[in-house]
Amino acid sequence: MKFKAFFIFLAAAVIFAPPLFAKKKIVRHQAAAAVKHQLRSDHQALLLVLSDLDKAAAVNYKLTYTADGIPQGIDATYDAASGSAQKELVFGTCSKNVCNYHKNIKDMVLELRTLLKTGKTLVQKYSVKP
Numbered sequence: 001m002k003f004k005a006f007f008i009f010l011a012a013a014v015i016f017a018p019p020l021f022a023k024k025k026i027v028r029h030q031a032a033a034a035v036k037h038q039l040r041s042d043h044q045a046l047l048l049v050l051s052d053l054d055k056a057a058a059v060n061y062k063l064t065y066t067a068d069g070i071p072q073g074i075d076a077t078y079d080a081a082s083g084s085a086q087k088e089l090v091f092g093t094c095s096k097n098v099c100n101y102h103k104n105i106k107d108m109v110l111e112l113r114t115l116l117k118t119g120k121t122l123v124q125k126y127s128v129k130p
Contacts, residue, residue, distance in 0.1 A: 033059055033080070033114050035124065040088070043130060044101045046110065048087040053080035060113040063089050065130070067102030091130075105130040 034052040039045070050059055058080055064073040074089050092101035108128040115121050 033112075035112055037110060037126065037128065039128070039130070044091055044099070046089040046091075046108075046128060048089060048110075049085070050078060050080075050087070051084040053084065055116055056080040056114050057117050058115045060115070061087070061089075062111045062113075063108065063128075064111075065091070065102075065108040066106050067091065068104045072102060 033050055033056050036049040036051075038047050040047055046063060048061060053059070058077055060075070060077045062073065062075045064071070066072065072091070076087075078085055078087070090099060090101075091105055092099050094100075108130055110126045110128055112124045112126075113121055114124070
C-alpha cells in the first residue's frame with residue numbers, strides 16, 4: 001500500500017511539475033579597448049585614457065550631466081588607428097586658456113561606443129561621481 005501511494009505521489013509530481021530549462025550559457029566578449037577614467041584633482045574635468053585599441057576602428061565617447069539643473073554634455077569620436085589617447089573632458093567652456101566651469105554637477109554618465117574592425121559595436125556605460 002505504501003508503495004502504491006509513493007508511486008501515485010511520484011507520478012503526480014512528474015506530471016504537474018513546471019518544466020525545467022537549462023541555464024543559458026553567457027558568452028563574454030573580450031574588451032576591444034582598455035578604458036580608464038578618473039576625475040581631475042580639482043574635480044573640474046574627467047581624465048579619459050584609451051589604450052589597447054588594436055581590435056577597434058573608432059571609439060565614440062559621450063559624457064552627459066546636469067549643471068545647475070541644465071543638461072550638459074560632451075560628444076566626440078576618436079580614430080583608433082591613431083593609437084592610445086589621453087583626453088581631458090572639461091566640465092564647462094574654455095576659450096584662450098580661460099575656463100568657465102559648470103557648478104552643481106549631478107547625474108554624470110560616461111558612455112563609450114567602440115566600433116570594432118569586424119563591424120560590431122560594443123557599448124560601455126559608467127556612472128561617475130562628481
